[in-house]
Amino acid sequence: MKAYTKKSHVRESANDKIFGFVISLILILFAVITAIPLISEAAVSLSSKTASQMNQINLLPVGFTFDSWKYLFMKGKIWTPFLISVSSTVLGVAIALLLNVLMAYPLSKTEFRPSKYIMLFVVFTMVFAAPKVPYFLTLRSYGLYNNYWVLILPHIMTAYNLIIVRTFFKQFPRELEEAAMIDGCGKFRILLQIVLPASKAVLATVGLFYGVTMWNQYEHPMMFIQNMNLFPLQMKIRTIVDGGGELQAVTMAQTANYTSATLSAAAVVFAILPVLVAYPWIQKYFAKGAMLGSVKG
Amino acid sequence: MGKTKMKRTEAGSGNLKEHFKRNWPYYVMMLPGIIYLVMFKYIPMLGSVIAFKDYSAYKGIWDSAWCGLTNFKKLFTYPDFYKILRNTVVLGLLKTVLTFPVPVILALMLNELRNAKVKKGIQTIICIPYFVSWVVVGGLVFDIFGIGGLFNNVREFLGMSPLLVMQKESWFRPIYVLSTIWKESGWGTVVYLAAISGMDPSLYESASIDGASRFQKMKFITFPLLVPTVLTLLLLNIGSFLTLGFDQVYNLYTPMTYSVADIFDTYVFRVGIQQAQYSFATAVGLFQSVVGLFMVVTFNKIANKVSEDGGLW
Numbered sequence: 001m002k003a004y005t006k007k008s009h010v011r012e013s014a015n016d017k018i019f020g021f022v023i024s025l026i027l028i029l030f031a032v033i034t035a036i037p038l039i040s041e042a043a044v045s046l047s048s049k050t051a052s053q054m055n056q057i058n059l060l061p062v063g064f065t066f067d068s069w070k071y072l073f074m075k076g077k078i079w080t081p082f083l084i085s086v087s088s089t090v091l092g093v094a095i096a097l098l099l100n101v102l103m104a105y106p107l108s109k110t111e112f113r114p115s116k117y118i119m120l121f122v123v124f125t126m127v128f129a130a131p132k133v134p135y136f137l138t139l140r141s142y143g144l145y146n147n148y149w150v151l152i153l154p155h156i157m158t159a160y161n162l163i164i165v166r167t168f169f170k171q172f173p174r175e176l177e178e179a180a181m182i183d184g185c186g187k188f189r190i191l192l193q194i195v196l197p198a199s200k201a202v203l204a205t206v207g208l209f210y211g212v213t214m215w216n217q218y219e220h221p222m223m224f225i226q227n228m229n230l231f232p233l234q235m236k237i238r239t240i241v242d243g244g245g246e247l248q249a250v251t252m253a254q255t256a257n258y259t260s261a262t263l264s265a266a267a268v269v270f271a272i273l274p275v276l277v278a279y280p281w282i283q284k285y286f287a288k289g290a291m292l293g294s295v296k297g
Numbered sequence: 298m299g300k301t302k303m304k305r306t307e308a309g310s311g312n313l314k315e316h317f318k319r320n321w322p323y324y325v326m327m328l329p330g331i332i333y334l335v336m337f338k339y340i341p342m343l344g345s346v347i348a349f350k351d352y353s354a355y356k357g358i359w360d361s362a363w364c365g366l367t368n369f370k371k372l373f374t375y376p377d378f379y380k381i382l383r384n385t386v387v388l389g390l391l392k393t394v395l396t397f398p399v400p401v402i403l404a405l406m407l408n409e410l411r412n413a414k415v416k417k418g419i420q421t422i423i424c425i426p427y428f429v430s431w432v433v434v435g436g437l438v439f440d441i442f443g444i445g446g447l448f449n450n451v452r453e454f455l456g457m458s459p460l461l462v463m464q465k466e467s468w469f470r471p472i473y474v475l476s477t478i479w480k481e482s483g484w485g486t487v488v489y490l491a492a493i494s495g496m497d498p499s500l501y502e503s504a505s506i507d508g509a510s511r512f513q514k515m516k517f518i519t520f521p522l523l524v525p526t527v528l529t530l531l532l533l534n535i536g537s538f539l540t541l542g543f544d545q546v547y548n549l550y551t552p553m554t555y556s557v558a559d560i561f562d563t564y565v566f567r568v569g570i571q572q573a574q575y576s577f578a579t580a581v582g583l584f585q586s587v588v589g590l591f592m593v594v595t596f597n598k599i600a601n602k603v604s605e606d607g608g609l610w
């Protein structure tokens with residue numbers, strides 16, 4: 001990497017300069033196009049009823065107002081779904097990490113012979129997915145229909161993430177563990193006091209993988225949750241975008257300074273905000289995870 | 298099978314008793330995970346037997362009466378089946394051909410950017426969509442392509458009449474491809490950039506000394522070195538072809554576009570779970586899973602041949 005940047009001291013030819021310029025242009029254009037839908041949606045959410053009805057909004061708010069946001073926050077019934085999503089994600093990540101660490105540690109020990117067979121048992125779940133219907137019927141028979149826990153339990157272990165943790169444990173220096181063993185540490189204590197404190201980075205990465213999945217999940221609540229009181233945020237957003245229920249009545253109200261379009265835009269932007277807040281952290285750990293997933297390792 | 302397993306274990310640690318005495322904590326650690334996988338992955342798999350049964354809610358999965366291949370016969374004579382098979386294959390192909398190369402090209406270009414701040418900034422922006430849900434992407438797409446959205450405002454500006462894009466069959470596939478590029482290419486780019494940053498810098502130095510231009514270095518060094526990674530990901534992508542994902546299509550289609558948009562995942566959800574045709578939809582799902590299994594295994598094998606360590610296992 002270092003040597004590579006040094007190269008820039010070498011004088012570039014005119015052709016190279018043009019090449020660099022064209023590439024920058026294309027990339028900046030791509031980034032701008034990526035950002036436009038987000039900017040436009042934010043603009044709509046901050047615009048007035050008239051501007052929305054007259055189709056005047058493009059990239060900047062027209063008739064700037066917070067009324068859509070106010071309605072969303074005060075009467076949009078968004079906070080219960082929000083809390084359901086936050087709590088299930090936090091709880092889910094904690095359970096997932098516990099389960100994955102406990103499972104991955106023995107699997108990382110090649111001298112523990114059964115690990116090879118258990119690995120096959122894990123990898124098979126990656127290549128053969130149960131068809132949706134028996135999956136649905138089985139989980140329903142566990143009592144997970146219209147149950148808060150259906151937001152958590154189906155997502156707490158995937159082969160892919162388990163393998164990332166295992167790969168990391170495999171690279172952990174043996175000597176440290178052996179030294180602890182000689183000192184009379186049991187296997188649980190070695191995992192807890194020696195290995196885990198050194199595994200923060202991989203736990204952050206995998207925790208984020210699970211967290212993003214849980215936060216964004218839609219298919220499971222769609223299948224299992226009919227009770228509106230148990231809707232996670234994504235389900236609520238979808239009903240607002242569809243303009244369903246109480247929002248229809250709202251647009252009828254003459255005095256209100258919002259339309260179903262501006263409300264829907266506010267809801268969509270609201271759902272993106274937590275992602276943006278967590279984004280610096282996400283960026284730090286996700287790229288690491290991108291390089292970790294290999295069954296072999 | 299079981300016997301040889303025992304023997305080897307014994308050979309590894311004296312005898313069985315000794316093995317358990319030494320390793321019981323490992324078994325305890327794995328127990329919750331194994332129970333979990335059995336309950337949430339394997340028992341549902343076994344539940345696939347209802348594809349061969351006439352499922353009755355009263356009797357449940359295990360006690361319903363067998364009906365042989367009736368559901369599969371119905372499946373293969375059902376026009377809808379070929380429609381969703383075609384849709385799945387077409388969308389999968391479009392995804393592979395049109396969206397797969399985008400992150401490769403973006404990564405090659407980003408790697409050429411000298412200004413670290415600009416590079417980081419672009420990476421940051423193009424990655425954001427990967428972390429938002431398909432519900433949000435669907436909301437954005439419907440708003441932008443709806444009446445009063447950016448797309449129709451531009452059309453109006455150009456003197457064209459407004460278009461209900463999301464209700465048009467002919468527009469579904471382009472929307473599908475574009476939304477995939479928008480949401481996923483940024484993340485793909487980061488993965489390829491990570492691979493590029495691991496390349497040997499001395500290659501570039503010697504090329505510079507030989508007077509290679511930047512474009513030549515990209516074409517003759519970076520790209521060839523990136524090919525194994527690209528090929529591997531491509532093969533793995535093709536392997537998981539049939540699982541396009543429920544969320545994306547479900548949040549982008551409308552009843553007006555079902556004919557071109559309906560894929561296995563959405564069809565099974567509507568027919569199997571919402572309309573409760575359990576046995577028939579399981580047959581459809583089982584077809585998908587079994588074909589999917591063969592494809593993943595086959596393409597994993599090819600990936601292993603193409604590059605060492607290429608496959609998932």
